[in-house]
Amino acid sequence: MTLEIKNLTKQYNKQKTGLSDFSIRIDKGILGLLGPNGAGKSTLMKIIATISKPTGGTVFLNGEDIVKKPDTIRKTLGYLPQDFGVYPNLNAYEFLEYIAAMKGVGGSGLRKRIDMLLDGVNLTADAKRPIGSYSGGMKQRIGIAQTLLNDPKVLIFDEPTVGLDPEERVRFRELISEMASDAIVILSSHIVSDIETIADDVAIMKNGTLIDKAVPSELIRRIENRVFETSIAHSDLELFKAKHLVINTSRQVEKIQIRYISSSSEAEPGAKKVTAGLEDVYLFLTQSQH
Missing domain, CATH: 3.40.50.300 (P-loop containing nucleotide triphosphate hydrolases)
Known part of the structure; x- marks a missing residue:
C-alpha cells in the first residue's frame, strides 16, 4: 500500500x-x-x-x-x-x-x-x-x-x-x-x-x-557532533544566540545552562558535546537557514 x-x-x-x-x-x-x-x-x-x-x-x-x-x-x-x-x-x-x-x-x-x-x-x-x-x-x-x-x-x-x-x-x-x-x-x-x-x-x-x-536516526545524523551544552553569564546570552542556535536554556543563580547547536563542529570553550535527538534536528531544520 x-x-x-x-x-x-x-x-x-x-x-x-x-x-x-x-x-x-x-x-x-x-x-x-x-x-x-x-x-x-x-x-x-x-x-x-x-x-x-x-x-x-x-x-x-x-x-x-x-x-x-x-x-x-x-x-x-x-x-x-x-x-x-x-x-x-x-x-x-x-x-x-x-x-x-x-x-x-x-x-x-x-x-x-x-x-x-x-x-x-x-x-x-x-x-x-x-x-x-x-x-x-x-x-x-x-x-x-x-x-x-x-x-x-x-x-x-x-x-x-x-x-x-x-x-x-x-x-x-x-x-x-x-x-x-x-x-x-x-x-x-x-x-x-x-x-x-x-x-x-x-x-x-x-x-x-x-x-x-x-x-529518525538519519535525520539526527544531520547534526551529529554539533550539539553541545555549556554555562554562560546572563549578559552573554544575546551575543551567544547571534552565533549559535540555542535549543534550550535553564536559568541558574549566576549563570544560564544552555543546549545549543554549533554553527560548526567546534565547541565554545568549556562546552561539552552531548547526544543529538530528534528535537534538536527539528529545531535546526525549522529555525536555521530554511
Whole structure:
C-alpha cells in the first residue's frame, strides 16, 4: 500500500498558502509529521482524508487518484481531526455504534470489536457513562477508538496525544505500533518524543513545504557532533544566540545552562558535546537557514 502525493498546492487566498508544490511518498508504517503552527500539516491531512480539495496537484492511493475518486480511500480510512467532536448525551457504546453505522461497519463481530477498542484505550470502566461527563483526555481516547472502528488501512491522526497523560500516551503508541505493519499511519504531533518513539519515517514541514524526510536516526545524523551544552553569564546570552542556535536554556543563580547547536563542529570553550535527538534536528531544520 502506497500514498503518492505529487505537487500538492492549497491556496486559501492571495495572502494565505496552505501547501506549496508538496510531494512525498508514504509507504506502510508510521510517518511522523513535524512542523511549526501554520506549516501545513493539518491541510495535508485534510486533503488525504478527502475533506478538503487541493488547488493543484494530486494524491494517489495504490495508483488511484483520490482527488478525483475520493471513495477509493474513504472506505479504508480512519481519521482523527484536531477538532474532533462528540455527542455528549451518548455513552461510549452508543457513540461507537452510531459511528460504525455511519461508516457502514456492522455484523455480528461489531460489539466484540467495540469492546476490544474500549479496552485498548482504557475506557471499559467508563463505557456506560455519557461522553459529556468525560475529561478532555477521555474524549480524545474515544476519538482514537472511533478512528479504528473499520479496521482502516490508512490512518490519519492530527495531534492525537493532546490531553493524554504519560501513561495514556504510551498505550496509544502501543496500539498504533501494532497496526502499522499492515497500514499507512500518518501522525502529526507537536510532542517530538511521541514521534521519535514510534515513527518509521519523519517528515519535517515549514511554510507548506517539505524540508526533509528520513528515518529518525538519519535525520539526527544531520547534526551529529554539533550539539553541545555549556554555562554562560546572563549578559552573554544575546551575543551567544547571534552565533549559535540555542535549543534550550535553564536559568541558574549566576549563570544560564544552555543546549545549543554549533554553527560548526567546534565547541565554545568549556562546552561539552552531548547526544543529538530528534528535537534538536527539528529545531535546526525549522529555525536555521530554511
